[in-house]
Amino acid sequence: MTEIEEHGGVATASAADAPTEQLPPVRPGPGSAAGPDGAGAVGRLSSLETRDLSAWFGDHKVLERVSLTMAPGEVTALIGPSGCGKSTYLRILNRMHEMVKSAQLAGQVLLDGADIYSPGRRPADVRARVGMVFQRPNPFPAMSIYDNVVSGLKLAGIRAGKARRDELVETSLTQAGLWIEVRNRLRAPGGALSGGQQQRLCIARSLAVEPDVLLMDEPCSALDPTSTRRVEETIADLRGRLTIVIVTHNMQQAARVSQSCAFFLATHDTPGRIVEAGPTRQLFEDPQDERTSDYVNGRFG
Amino acid sequence: MSTIDAGVGLAEDLFGPTPPTGPGPAAAPAPGGDTPIKIIPGVSRGDRIFRVLFRSAGLSVFAIMGLIALFLIIRGAQALRITGWSFLTEQRWQTEAARFGVGAVLPDGIIIAVIALLIAVPVALSAALWISEYAPSGLRRTLISLVDLMAAVPSIVYGLWGLVFLTPRIIGFERWLSTHLGGVLPFLKVRNPEIATSYTQSAFIAGVVVALMIIPVVCSLSREVFSQAPTGEREGAYALGSTRWGMVRTVVLPFGRGGMIGAVMLGFGRAMGETIAVALIISPVFAVTSHPLQAGGNSISSLIALRYGESDKVALSALMAAGLVLFAITLLVNMVASAIISRSRSGAATNE
Numbered sequence: 200m201t202e203i204e205e206h207g208g209v210a211t212a213s214a215a216d217a218p219t220e221q222l223p224p225v226r227p228g229p230g231s232a233a234g235p236d237g238a239g240a241v242g243r244l245s246s247l248e249t250r251d252l253s254a255w256f257g258d259h260k261v262l263e264r265v266s267l268t269m270a271p272g273e274v275t276a277l278i279g280p281s282g283c284g285k286s287t288y289l290r291i292l293n294r295m296h297e298m299v300k301s302a303q304l305a306g307q308v309l310l311d312g313a314d315i316y317s318p319g320r321r322p323a324d325v326r327a328r329v330g331m332v333f334q335r336p337n338p339f340p341a342m343s344i345y346d347n348v349v350s351g352l353k354l355a356g357i358r359a360g361k362a363r364r365d366e367l368v369e370t371s372l373t374q375a376g377l378w379i380e381v382r383n384r385l386r387a388p389g390g391a392l393s394g395g396q397q398q399r400l401c402i403a404r405s406l407a408v409e410p411d412v413l414l415m416d417e418p419c420s421a422l423d424p425t426s427t428r429r430v431e432e433t434i435a436d437l438r439g440r441l442t443i444v445i446v447t448h449n450m451q452q453a454a455r456v457s458q459s460c461a462f463f464l465a466t467h468d469t470p471g472r473i474v475e476a477g478p479t480r481q482l483f484e485d486p487q488d489e490r491t492s493d494y495v496n497g498r499f500g
Numbered sequence: 501m502s503t504i505d506a507g508v509g510l511a512e513d514l515f516g517p518t519p520p521t522g523p524g525p526a527a528a529p530a531p532g533g534d535t536p537i538k539i540i541p542g543v544s545r546g547d548r549i550f551r552v553l554f555r556s557a558g559l560s561v562f563a564i565m566g567l568i569a570l571f572l573i574i575r576g577a578q579a580l581r582i583t584g585w586s587f588l589t590e591q592r593w594q595t596e597a598a599r600f601g602v603g604a605v606l607p608d609g610i611i612i613a614v615i616a617l618l619i620a621v622p623v624a625l626s627a628a629l630w631i632s633e634y635a636p637s638g639l640r641r642t643l644i645s646l647v648d649l650m651a652a653v654p655s656i657v658y659g660l661w662g663l664v665f666l667t668p669r670i671i672g673f674e675r676w677l678s679t680h681l682g683g684v685l686p687f688l689k690v691r692n693p694e695i696a697t698s699y700t701q702s703a704f705i706a707g708v709v710v711a712l713m714i715i716p717v718v719c720s721l722s723r724e725v726f727s728q729a730p731t732g733e734r735e736g737a738y739a740l741g742s743t744r745w746g747m748v749r750t751v752v753l754p755f756g757r758g759g760m761i762g763a764v765m766l767g768f769g770r771a772m773g774e775t776i777a778v779a780l781i782i783s784p785v786f787a788v789t790s791h792p793l794q795a796g797g798n799s800i801s802s803l804i805a806l807r808y809g810e811s812d813k814v815a816l817s818a819l820m821a822a823g824l825v826l827f828a829i830t831l832l833v834n835m836v837a838s839a840i841i842s843r844s845r846s847g848a849a850t851n852e
Contacts (some may be wrong), residue, residue, distance in 0.1 A: 293739065300637065327741025337732035341754050350750060355741035401736065408740055 244271035245311050245328075245442055246413035247292060251308035253470070254287055254296065260470040261287050264306070267461055267476055270414075274434060274443040276453035276479065279463030280499070284471025285446050288463070289414050292444065293321040293329035310412070327355040329412040330405035334420055336397035338380070338404065340390025344381050347389040347400055348372060351408035367407050374440075375403035376433045395426020402433060415445040419452065432457050450495055454483050462491045513738040529560025562738040566785065569827065576821030579814060587821060593786050593803070595815035597686070602800060602825050608789045609799030609826075610780060613771035615707025615792060616714055620771075621764055623711075624718035631719075633748055634728040644723070651716035659777035662709035667700050670708065674699040674793045675771045703797035708779045714767040721766065726752050758844015767839030775801035800826040 247269040254262040260282040269275040277285040289295045291304055294315060308315045317327045330351075338347050348368045352359050359367065368385065372378040377399040381392070389400055398418060405413055415434075419427040434456045437443060447453050454462055460483070461476035475482060475491040486492040493499055543551075580587055582598050631643050676691065682689040692698045699741025729752040737747040778799050784806060785796035804819045811819060 246650050295735065295739065298735070298738065310649040323738075323741045323743050326739055331735075331739035333732060333735060333739075337730070337736040339733060339736070339750060339754070342750075349740075350737075351740035354737055354743075354750060356746075404736075404740065 202327075244439075246271045246309075247329075247412055247442055247444070247496060248309040249288075249292075250307040250309065252288070252291065252308065253282070253304060254291060255301075255303040256299065257301040261465070262291075262304075263470040263472050265387065265463075265471070265473055269442055269444050270459060272439045274337050274438055274445060274457045274460055275459045275461065276445065276457035277446045277461050277463060278448075278453050278494070279451065279465075280472070280494070281448075282471075283461045283463040285466040286416055288471070289331075289416050289444060289446050292412070292414055293331050294325050295331065297322065323355070327351075327357075327408055328410055329414060330410035331414040331416065332398070332401050332405055332410065332418045334402050334417040335396055336421065338389035338397050338400045340388060342389055343386045344372075344389050344392070344400060345385040348403050348407050351404055355408050368403075371403040371407040372400075374406050374433070374435070374437060375399045376429050377403055381444070393426070393438070395422045396423060398426065398430060399421060399433060402430070406437075410441065412442045412444065414444065417446050417448060420448060449498070450483075454479060462488075462494060464490060464494075530728070532624060547705055565811040565831075569824070572820055572824040572827055576817055576824045579818035579821045582814070588825070591786055591788065593807075593818075595818050596810070598814075600818050602822050604786045604788050605798045605800050605803050605822065606825060606829075608785075608797050609772055609778075609801070611789050612703050612706050612782075612799055613708060613768055613795060616705055616710035616771040617764065617768055619708060620715045620767060622762075624715045624767070625722055625760060628719045628723035628726060629748065629752070632723045633744065633752060644720070647716045647719050647723075650712075655713060655774060656776050656780075658709050658713050659780035662705060662777060663780050666709065667705055670698045670705060671696050674702065674704060678793050687791055688739065688793055690791055698794060701781060701795040701797075703782060703789050703792040706778045706781045706797055706799075707792070709781060710771045710774050713774060713777065714770050717770055718763045718767040721763035722756060722760050725756040725763070729755040758840055762837045762841030762844075763784035763832055765840070769837065772833070773801055773826065773830050774798075774799075775805050778802040779805040 216331075233331060248267070250266050252262060252265040253260065256386075265284075265288060277288065279285050292308060293317075296302050296304060304316070310325070310328065314320075315329070320382050339350060342350060345368055348371050349359070349364050352364070352367070353356075369378060369382075372381065377396060381387075389397065392400060398421075400414075402418075417461065422430065431452065434443060434445065438458075445453075445456065457479045459477065460479040462482065463471050463475045464474045465471035475486060475488045477487075482491060483495050486495060524641075579595075579600070583590060583601055587601040588606075589603045590599060593600045593605070596675070631640055631647070635643060674690075678688050678690055678693055678699075682693075690698045733751045733755070734747055737750050741751035742750065778797075779802035782797040782799075782802065783795055784798045784803065786798065787796075789797050800822045804823055807815065807819060
């Protein structure tokens with residue numbers, strides 16, 4: 200019940216169907232540099248899986264034995280009421296969790312079968328492969344739009360020539376659905392954009408380092424409805440190109456953008472667990488657990 | 501948060517500016533005429549007392565500054581009448597012969613301050629960066645209070661330390677600098693390089709001591725600014741696969757740039773005004789310092805401190821005039837510094 204069976208059919212199909220020219224032309228960079236498992240080959244999609252993942256802040260346990268598989272090339276939505284541990288779970292997936300002092304965890308996070316927490320693995324390498332978009336848009340405000348997009352290359356130590364950077368800026372901004380709006384003012388500072396544009400700039404920035412997985416932590420909760428729609432369209436476009444995990448409070452959004460869904464729940468004396476996980480349609484139309492049905496139908500949370 | 505340049509985007513993409521910063525509902529038309537109404541908020545008695553109290557406290561700052569300037573102008577007027585504008589250029593200080601001016605002491609003081617900055621700024625900024633970004637949090641608190649404590653040490657203590665402890669120990673370094681770099685940088689040469697006393701009482705030693713005094717100021721101001729770099733942007737950099745140094749370069753340093761400049765200028769202001777440590781160390785010479793490693797140097801504040809006791813009426817007035825020049829310069833430097841700090845992003849909150 201608490202584990203998603205891999206929807207291998209859908210995933211492999213989308214991976215195979217994805218026309219090559221839709222993908223960024225070359226995929227060198229972080230993947231090949233970071234992964235001993237040789238991920239990052241053209242068109243290869245990464246799977247992400249957690250096994251018996253528990254997390255603590257100090258003595259307070261916030262997650263208990265969460266096992267979940269996020270299928271390659273799919274969008275997995277994490278839903279649940281506030282404080283159920285889903286954001287913590289997301290931050291564990293790219294090792295942002297350990298930046299909080301007193302944060303601890305147990306269990307395994309497998310990216311293409313290799314534990315990202317295995318000893319000696321550098322957090323920066325993991326984060327270059329598993330990108331993240333935050334709740335609050337956080338572009339580098341004084342930096343130009345262009346430099347914002349390619350900032351990740353410099354930060355992750357990826358070398359790229361001028362032509363390659365130009366190309367990357369265009370493809371990333373196009374994928375993020377921002378290219379048309381900003382192509383004439385790439386030298387304007389990133390902080391001058393509207394909130395929704397900033398968020399799409401952040402998505403473009405994450406895509407430019409060509410990650411295998413993109414994590415999104417309530418990416419639309421600070422945005423107006425129009426911007427939200429644009430971001431959702433972006434997510435839909437990205438499906439099949441990389442693995443996406445999105446935390447959202449908005450049930451309709453989860454239903455619109457995701458193929459799989461996991462429902463997290465914590466009560467005041469128990470840490471967060473997955474109550475139910477499976478294909479989004481099933482979770483919304485035929486939930487197996489009464490609590491899931493109550494939540495998705497808006498009876499609590 | 502600025503609005504969008506609407507002329508560029510395509511029509512379908514025109515999102516409104518995010519937060520309503522402009523005149524919003526306030527511009528609602530009055531029911532009667534279409535003219536702005538006068539808004540008169542109710543004020544309680546307590547509010548009024550509070551306002552008067554704090555307004556006068558705030559305004560007293562201007563009053564005090566104004567009175568100091570006025571005092572210096574009145575007392576310095578006699579001397580300034582004697583010399584006229586040549587007060588700013590005359591290097592000698594012979595009050596009986598009516599030949600005196602800040603032509604030497606002012607640049608000498610600036611030289612000491614610049615030496616102090618050259619030493620203090622790299623040390624203070626790296627210390628600030630390390631304390632705010634790298635130090636383990638237990639150590640961080642201790643270091644912060646230690647730096648603050650350093651600022652609280654009286655300047656006479658620094659001066660005595662420089663005179664008694666530092667001078668005999670730094671001569672070797674001065675000699676090394678002079679012999680090894682003197683060929684490339686001729687100003688590092690000294691007269692009679694073989695005699696140790698050629699190196700004592702130099703502008704360089706005074707600069708080192710003043711550097712120690714401004715390090716805590718520069719360090720604690722810039723650390724404060726660094727620590728305010730927004731968490732969101734820090735996490736954004738990390739999430740892109742950045743190392744800590746990469747994050748510092750992309751987020752913390754650009755954010756702190758204005759604060760750093762301001763801190764350095766405030767440090768410069770303090771270095772210019774530093775009196776007792778300089779007065780203790782240098783042997784006053786009324787000529788522009790050309791060889792900072794060599795004995796001799798000067799500054800306005802040490803001149804005042806050293807000459808005050810032995811001055812007649814004109815000489816005292818001349819010291820007041822010199823003080824006025826120093827007051828004007830430090831005021832200017834501090835004003836520019838605070839303008840830079842408040843204009844930069846460092847002073848203001850970011851996103852919303």
